[in-house]
Amino acid sequence: MTASRVTIGDVARHAEVSTSAVSKVLRNAYGVSPAMRTRVLAAIKELGYRPHGAARALRGHTSTLGVLLPDLRNPFFPDLIDGIAEELGDTCYQVVISQAGRDPAGESRAVHALIDQSVGGVVLVAPLSPPADLEVIAKAVPVVVLGRDDRSPHYDAVFGDEEVGAGLVVEHLAGLGHRRIAHLADAAWHGSGRGEPATPPDPRAHAYERAMARLGLGAYADIVRTSYTEEGGRAGVGELLRRPEPPTAVFAGADLVAIGALGALREAGLDVPGDVSVAGYDNSWLAGLAHISLTSVDQPGLTMGRTAARLLLERIGGRTASARISITPTLVTRRTTAAAPPPGHNPDAANFNVTEI
Amino acid sequence: MTASRVTIGDVARHAEVSTSAVSKVLRNAYGVSPAMRTRVLAAIKELGYRPHGAARALRGHTSTLGVLLPDLRNPFFPDLIDGIAEELGDTCYQVVISQAGRDPAGESRAVHALIDQSVGGVVLVAPLSPPADLEVIAKAVPVVVLGRDDRSPHYDAVFGDEEVGAGLVVEHLAGLGHRRIAHLADAAWHGSGRGEPATPPDPRAHAYERAMARLGLGAYADIVRTSYTEEGGRAGVGELLRRPEPPTAVFAGADLVAIGALGALREAGLDVPGDVSVAGYDNSWLAGLAHISLTSVDQPGLTMGRTAARLLLERIGGRTASARISITPTLVTRRTTAAAPPPGHNPDAANFNVTEI
DNA sequence: ATACCTACGGGTAACGTTCCACGATTTCCT
């Protein structure tokens, strides 16, 4: 029952010109007189005509860009999206977002679905697929990877400097006297499994390890791989608390994970930061909430989003040289990190301080 | 430099059949022998062929559904998306998400962009556009509205029962002895402005007013309109605290707003729930966090998302009769609501209890 | 043997847009 669409032909008839003419004013191409332009514009408005995106796409024109997000719940991602949308504000491009699965297969399916929809380009946020797969995708459509330090000849990358970020956290915690500093890493970023040069090794976890080693704490390094969700944070802390000597500080790879960690610690009767310090990553709005006040590594999401969008536009514009842009993070210290408890400290004794229910 | 796409013609040539034949096996239509089918399938796999979405769309076939979200930060929305994705799991449909602006104009632009992309249907989450505009849109594409109680002959609606939801909160707070119960409502839901029958009146705010009246607290009803964001919650509380007699309870129309309210109250030196009680709406994962533990009206986001997707599929399948599905919310009480302070209570005196920095 | 069905496969006209090539007119230059 959907009324048949009004086409460029209808507009042409109504304005008594050719469809080519209408097409020209639509794309404001060369060769159209002001008189005709106004007539066509009037006809368009009168008929409420809107160009058919699919038909345009068939001719190779597109006005949508795709953004692939691993997860809608991560509070850092809206910042990226806002940045992308801002940069695209004065262009004709429109953003569509697609949620990738938690696994490379789902991610691949989602990105191909985006391409089948003939988007003009894609921003892949923290993708799971190995670089080789992305090279293939980049052959079909301009690609910018956001949040992974890939070096590819065919697509661009925008990412925070993990070495600096992890270093800041570890140095901060070590400076507070912590030695047993554990790290909750992203399980999805599995080192491979087939022995093939698959996804590059998790750079955040590696940076953590190097920072620990640099500070002479290499023996205390302890990585738990878990999902980058609140639930993952809970599970990770659950595992850490079963260690013979649980850590006194937890460096979560994402704010959401840190939030889960905070919850699990609280439920275990441990005080933050009295018994255990917790730090997150991304400094999303969640970290800044008064009731959470999470120490976190600040990454300028808006800037990163804008940069990714800019690179994508450049690629679409014809740039073939590859770009790699690194962004240096900073540390925002808040109330979840404090001096390490004294060596003989018994966490359970601290429970007397807990005044909340 | 993007390599030219492999088309259905390439597949046909490679399998030595006609394009019609390939098209048939693609849609597994009638009239194709098993032998040919396997040959074509082999060719498809060998060439890595993927059907061109835009070309299909031009012929009237589509396999994407659009979801329009007002805001990526609202923690309730991912639940809806997950519900929609779940329901669509075993169909060929793929979801794309688009972020509407904060104003009706931006929303309209976003939904039309979606339609131009020839989606097969759209789910509009808490739309700002007046029903009349949605009727127009529903003429072009199947529409389901999620989170607003519209009764339209041309599109469906799935929504929580606001009367029950607001009633539960107000009764809960009144039962705890509160009288000055204020409400933070959505400013975007402006009652109109032109005198035209624009967007219907904010049902949540109205339900709040009726509940207050029903309990004999009509004189205490106090609505502050603010944006449905964390910042909006802060601003709303700021305004409420400037009242001659500030409220002892705040009913925020969304969890995110309640979070902002909590932050502002804390910064004002007020204790929650000692001095002021706070309740939210949607019972998103944010409300359940141990560090927040917000009393909130529970709406089953997953179910609502699934229902919306189901209705959309039915519409696409040809149903023309309109559906309206109301979902009854429940109340989850947590630690942000408690008995009202005694009449002579001086909030400032309570500051002695504040132990945190 | 003829007519009729069924199963299988191909030919081809759309779908709505863009853009190249090419007329038709006017303006400019010497």
Place this chain on the structure above:
DNA sequence: AGGAAATCGTGGAACGTTACCCGTAGGTAT
């Protein structure tokens, strides 16, 4: 004045897919 150049507008062939319609081959009932 004669032609070149600039300007304005049109025709029509794609783009990749689908769906209708029509052959053909073999089988079966009359």
